[in-house]
Structure formats: C-alpha cells, structure tokens
Amino acid sequence: QVLLEESGGGSVQGGGSLRLSCIYSGYIGTRCMGWIRQAPGQEREEVATIHSNGDTTYADSVKGRFTISKDTAENTLLLQMTSLKPADSAMYYCVVDPPGGLPNNRCYIRGGLAEFGSWGQGTQVTVSS
Numbered sequence: 001q002v003l004l005e006e007s008g009g010g011s012v013q014g015g016g017s018l019r020l021s022c023i024y025s026g027y028i029g030t031r032c033m034g035w036i037r038q039a040p041g042q043e044r045e046e047v048a049t050i051h052s053n054g055d056t057t058y059a060d061s062v063k064g065r066f067t068i069s070k071d072t073a074e075n076t077l078l079l080q081m082t083s084l085k086p087a088d089s090a091m092y093y094c095v096v097d098p099p100g101g102l103p104n105n106r107c108y109i110r111g112g113l114a115e116f117g118s119w120g121q122g123t124q125v126t127v128s129s
Helices: none
Strands: 003-007 010-013 018-025 032-038 045-051 056-058 066-071 076-081 090-096 123-128
Touching: 003 090, 018 032, 018 090, 018 123, 032 066, 032 076, 045 066, 045 076, 056 066
Parallel strands: 010 123
Antiparallel strands: 003 018, 018 076, 032 045, 032 090, 045 056, 066 076, 090 123
C-alpha cells in the first residue's frame, strides 16, 4: 500500500514562493508522479508530472513558474512554486501512478494520473493579493 505525505503548504502573498514536498513509501517501481490541485467549486487540475526517466510536463497555467523534481534517495517528490498568484490557491495533492504504471506508460498532463493514481491527503496553498 502506497503512503503519501505532503507538506510545505501555507499562506503567502502574491509573487511569493513555496516548496511542496511529498514523502512516498510502500511502493516500488513508480514510473509517473505528479501534483494535482483543486480549489473549492473548481475542477481538479494536473499541474505537473515527472516520469522516472526525468521527463516533465506542466499545465500551461504554471509553466515557467513551477518546477517538479524528485529525490529518489529520499523518496521525496517536490514542487517548487514561484511567482505565486491568487489563482494558484488550492489544495495540492501528490499523486503516483498505479502498480504497472499508466496505460501505454503515459506520464503527462491529462494522461490519466488523476483518474488512475493514488492520492495523498493534500496540503493547502493560499495566495493573497
């Protein structure tokens, strides 16, 4: 059973930065990991993914501002967020692919990670104007 524990959320003023962390355990062989956010009353949005080969993808809304990375030795997934905007306010979830990976070894925005992956409990990010 995979365990995901996010941290690093908080409140920040617009233009500020935050770094989210997700410690994962109990899972071997993950190919695709990512961050998904959801604000109240809005659809969830996959904001960044990272494949085991290092390839990354980003939602257009965060390109150039967010950076996803992982520290395999520490079993930690990271999301560095800069130039934050009020529109970035949401609950942020760490998500990993299911055993065996996503269909066709996909790992990109809207590639199925949200639908098929395992989610953490989330960490809240609030950006004030």
